[in-house]
Structures are given as C-alpha cells and as structure tokens.
Amino acid sequence: MRLRTVLITVLMVQLLLVGALLALAALMHINQIRVEEAEERRIHSYLLADELRQSSDDLTRFARSYVVTGEPRYEQYFLEILAIRNGDVPRPEGYEGVYWDLVVANQNASASMGPAASLRSRMLEAGFTNDEFDMLSESQNRSDALVRLEDVAMNAVKGRFDDGTGTFTREGAPDRDWAMELVHGQEYHQAKAAIMKPLGIFMGMIDHRTLTEINNLNVREAILHWVDSAIAVLLLLTTIISVWIIAVRVLRPVEHLADAAHRVSQGDLTTRAELTGGNEIAAFGRTFDMMVTSVQEKVSVIEEARANALEQASILEHERARSEKLLLNVLPAAIADRLKDGEDSIAESYPEVSVLFADIVGFTEMSERIGAKQVVDMLNEVFGILDELALSHGIEKIKTIGDCYMVVAGVPDRSPTHAQQIADFALDMKDAIDEYAQRSGRDFAMRTGVHTGTVVAGIVGTSKFAYDLWGDVVNIASRMESSSEPGYIQVSDTVKIRLQDDYVFQARGDVEIKGKGKMHTWYLTGRRKNA
Numbered sequence: 001m002r003l004r005t006v007l008i009t010v011l012m013v014q015l016l017l018v019g020a021l022l023a024l025a026a027l028m029h030i031n032q033i034r035v036e037e038a039e040e041r042r043i044h045s046y047l048l049a050d051e052l053r054q055s056s057d058d059l060t061r062f063a064r065s066y067v068v069t070g071e072p073r074y075e076q077y078f079l080e081i082l083a084i085r086n087g088d089v090p091r092p093e094g095y096e097g098v099y100w101d102l103v104v105a106n107q108n109a110s111a112s113m114g115p116a117a118s119l120r121s122r123m124l125e126a127g128f129t130n131d132e133f134d135m136l137s138e139s140q141n142r143s144d145a146l147v148r149l150e151d152v153a154m155n156a157v158k159g160r161f162d163d164g165t166g167t168f169t170r171e172g173a174p175d176r177d178w179a180m181e182l183v184h185g186q187e188y189h190q191a192k193a194a195i196m197k198p199l200g201i202f203m204g205m206i207d208h209r210t211l212t213e214i215n216n217l218n219v220r221e222a223i224l225h226w227v228d229s230a231i232a233v234l235l236l237l238t239t240i241i242s243v244w245i246i247a248v249r250v251l252r253p254v255e256h257l258a259d260a261a262h263r264v265s266q267g268d269l270t271t272r273a274e275l276t277g278g279n280e281i282a283a284f285g286r287t288f289d290m291m292v293t294s295v296q297e298k299v300s301v302i303e304e305a306r307a308n309a310l311e312q313a314s315i316l317e318h319e320r321a322r323s324e325k326l327l328l329n330v331l332p333a334a335i336a337d338r339l340k341d342g343e344d345s346i347a348e349s350y351p352e353v354s355v356l357f358a359d360i361v362g363f364t365e366m367s368e369r370i371g372a373k374q375v376v377d378m379l380n381e382v383f384g385i386l387d388e389l390a391l392s393h394g395i396e397k398i399k400t401i402g403d404c405y406m407v408v409a410g411v412p413d414r415s416p417t418h419a420q421q422i423a424d425f426a427l428d429m430k431d432a433i434d435e436y437a438q439r440s441g442r443d444f445a446m447r448t449g450v451h452t453g454t455v456v457a458g459i460v461g462t463s464k465f466a467y468d469l470w471g472d473v474v475n476i477a478s479r480m481e482s483s484s485e486p487g488y489i490q491v492s493d494t495v496k497i498r499l500q501d502d503y504v505f506q507a508r509g510d511v512e513i514k515g516k517g518k519m520h521t522w523y524l525t526g527r528r529k530n531a
Contacts, residue, residue, distance in 0.1 A: 003249055003281065010242045017235040024228045028221060035217050041127070042210040048123055049136065049199050049206075051096055055085050055119070056143040056195050058100050060183070063150035067157055067179045075154055077103065082147065087118025129209070135202035142195045149188065153179040253281040257288060264292055347458030353410035354422035354452045354495065355473055357481035358386070358429065361445045363403035378440075379403065385432050393425040398469060404481075408469060411457045419452055419498040423524060426450060426489045434487075448489040449480025450524070452498060479513045480521065489524040496522045503527055 058081050066074035077100065083089045092099060123136050152162065156179040160168035182188060253275055263271040269292055275285030295302075360366075360382070367375050379400075386405055390397050395409040407425065410418030426448055437444035453473030460466050476492060484490035496505050506523040513519045 003245075006245060006249075007242070010238055010245065014235060014238050014242070017231050017238065020231050021228065021235070024224055024231065028224050028228070031217055031221050031224065035214055038210050038213045038217070042206055044126060045128070045132075045206045046203065047096060048119070048126060049139075049202055052119060052136065052140055052143065053196065053199055054096070055081055056146070056192070059143070059147060059150060060192065061100075063154055064180075064183045066154050067176065067183055070157055070176075078150070078154070084116075085119045087116045087121060090116045129205075132202055132205050132209075135198040135205065139195050139198040139202070142191065142198070146188075146191045146195060149182060149191065153182040156182070250281065253285065257281070257285055260288065264295075269295060347456060348412070349454065349456050350411050350414065351454045352414075352416075352418060352452070353408055353455050353469075353473070354418045354450060355408050355455070355469065355477040356406070356422050356426055356448065356450045357478050358405045358426075358446045358448045359481055360403040361447050361486040362443070366442075378442075382433070382436060385436060386429060389425055389428055389432060393421050393428070395421050395425055398467065408455070408457075411455065411469065419495060420502065422450055423495075423499050423503055424527075426524060427526065430487070430489065445486040447481055447484045447486050449477050449482070449484050450489065450491045450495050451477035451480055452492070452494045476513070476516065476519075479516065483511050483513060483521075485523075490521050491524050493520055493522070495524075499524070501528075 059078060062074045062078040062081070065071070066078065080089070081100075084091055084095070120137070120140065123133060128136065151168075155161065155168040156175045159172050159174040161170040161172050162168060163170040256275065260271050272289045272292065275281065370378075383400060383405060386407075387397060390407050393409075394413075394415070395407050396411055398406045398408055400406070407422070409415060409421040409425075415421065429446070429448070433444065433446050451473050453471065453476070455469045455471035455473050457467065457469050460468055480490045480492060490508065490511075491499075491505070499505075503524060504526045506525050508521045508523055510518040511521045
C-alpha cells in the first residue's frame, strides 16, 4: 500500500475521533446545563409554594393582630397581601423575604418590581404538570376559603356581621371574644393544616420529578463519559500507529537518503541509496540513484552550461538595468519599487496635493502648418524642458496628452509645501517657455491651470502600466487650464489662500467653469520680494 494512502487513512480516522470528542464535550456541556435547569425549576417551584404558604401565614398573622388590637393598619396589611396575591398590585422588591417584618417595624417598604401578576398566573407560567398545579391550586383555594373566615372575624371586631348574603351589612355590638375564637379555634387550625397538606404533597411531587429528571441526565452523562473514554483510547492507539509509521517507514528511509545525499554533496558520486520497497520513499530512492548516475555522466556538460549561464546572466543583468530605467521613465520611483516588491494593486488617497495642467496654445493650427517630424521634435524639446523643471522642483510628471502636460506635487511623496512647489514650477515654466519662444522664433505660449485638494492616485492597466490621478481636484485643475488665457497661470481660491503670503496674484473675477458653474479665479503673476 502506498505510504500516502496509509497516512491519509490514519489522519482521517484521527480527525473523526477528535471531532467525536468535541461533539461529546458539547453533549456533556448541554447535559450539565439541563441538570442546572432542572435544579433551577425546582428552586423556582419551591419559591412559588413558599410564597403561597408565607402569604397564608401573613394573612393569619395580621388577621389575629387586628382581632387582638383593632389597629386599622393590620387590616390594611391584610388587604394588601390579598391584592398582591390576586395580582391587583405589583409585588414589592424583596417580597419573598422578610418584607412584612420590616413594614410592621415601621421600616420603609420597597418599591414595586414591575407589572402586577397574580400568584395563580405565575404558577401557570412555571410549567407544572397538571397534578402539581392541582395541588397548588387546591392549597390556594383552601387559603382563599380561610380568608373568608378571617374576614368574618375582623368584621366582628368592628360590629359588622353577615346578613346572610355574604356581605357584612348587619350592625351589632363588637364581639372581640367571638372573633378571637374564630382565628384561634380548632376549626381555624384544621383549615390551616388543610392548606399546608397539598403544599407538602406538591413539594414531594416536585422532588420526585426533579430527581427522576436528574437521574436520567446522570445516566446519559455516564454513557457519554464511557463513550468519551473509548474514543480517547482509540485516538491514542491511532496516534501510536501513526508515530510508528512515520518513524519506521518515513524517518528511517529519509535519514538513509539524507546520508547518501550528504556523501554525494561531498563529491562521492559512487554513492547509491539502494532503498527497497514499493512505497513513495523507495521510489524516490531509486530516482535518486538514477539522478546520481546521470550527474556522473553529465559533469562536463554542466560545466559547459555554467559558462553559458554566466554569459546569459550578464546579458540579463544588462536587460534588467535597461528595463528598470524604462520603468522609472513611466512610473515614480517609489511606485516602481512597490511593483517590483510584488504589489499588483496600488491605490492611495492623498488629502493635500496640487495639480497643474499646461496646454500649448494654438497647437492644432501649428501642427497643420509644420510637418509631423517638426511637431514631434518641438514637443520633445518643450516637454524635455518641462521634465527638467519638474525634476528640479521635486514634483511628479503624471502624463502628456497630445500637447497637454500634467504634473502633481505631494504625490507619491507627501509634501507640506506642495502648493509652493507647483507655484514655483509654474512661474519657472512660464519663463522657460517665453525663452524657448524667443529662441525658436515661433509664436508660442502655454495656458496653465492649478488647483489644490484631495486625489486618489494609483496604477491602472495590466499590460501597459500607467500611474494616474482621480478626483474632483483633477477635473477643476483641467478646467482652470482650459478657461485660462494664453501665457497666464490661472488658479482657484483654494490655491490663492495657501500662497497669498508669498506670491503675487491678479484677480480675474468669476469664470464659468464647465460642470461647476461660476468660480472666482486668480492669475499667479510672481513671487513677493520679501518671501
């Protein structure tokens, strides 16, 4: 069997076992959560049952206190307990604790906890079984019946008695003794016991249900632990097998091959690996032996090829230097370096740059008057002058389109003085073009526009690279040039504001700019003497 197949099979088995262990861990975690949820449900059930018991005890307490003392506040507490239990008013915070003990002791009562909800509705929401709910309901019903007896006793203290219809409209002498007998007599104690008996049964049912659920979950947990242990053992066995395979069938032959390769590297071309077997490493050993034999036969050919390679390397180095020079003529040096480092998508935002467009006035008519070669020679000479100026001012030539020349300052090397660099270039360019016109005897002038703002700069194209700019500042700079006058440098308010301390401007006024409407522009005319 191929070594690759054996290793992949073992690895896949290990991955499956690891996945099974992770799944078992998740199942055991879920099982533990269910155990905790069962305990939480039991505690919540106890709290509801205890609230029912506590409310019954509090009703008894305040009914007896009112019968003995006749203080109205005990009757008020009695009625508040009924209102809370019936959901007529919200439950106060801390109600399940010693709330009424603090109230009776004239401590401040807590604020309500939210919307009102009756005890019965909360029991319905707790998810009890029908039998459990019946027990709680029976206990509450008996407690409600006992409330009737307590109500009779408290009304007797006030001299009010049942008129036979269930209402206390019959007036009479207060009968405190009879009222005390009602809330302390044997009948009252039996009624209290009747309330507590279903509660005890309910708690036993809750314990039984919770215990059964937890036992089932524990059985499941034990099964999961057993399966987890079995999978861990299998994972250990497969790991041992994989280590043995790697040690015996991979590392040992590889070490033999490495030793043979070392002897060959020392010049002993008679060395052979001589590995046996049908796996990939044995096949590689046989290939290695064939390779050494071939090397023996071709040493002289390699030496000859080495000499040829040195000659070709010299040619390639020359071509590389030539290609790099051509690349630097097309792209900025920093961008060319990034391309050579492997970047294939270069685009950056520059928040502060200055863009200049310059155009030869009357170029089309001039081209019609002179020949094609003269046009090209003139453009080479003019743009050569501008290229030298751009280099001396540290600004970047972007492109030429026909007779249009475009440069930018602040790209790709960011510069805080980009506006001053462009202004100096524009003024020197104007002087250089005037000198060229005088020297050549041609009626020659350039129209120039400058704007400052934010651009995106980057490489476009895949076969013929071009470094270009995009953004509204480019469009406005182009419009500044196209709407300028021959021999003038037209700039926007943005440029003027940045340069007004060091340069001289002449207001041109509002100019209609295509796509922008009217814009206030200026002519840059020179530098201030004290700048």
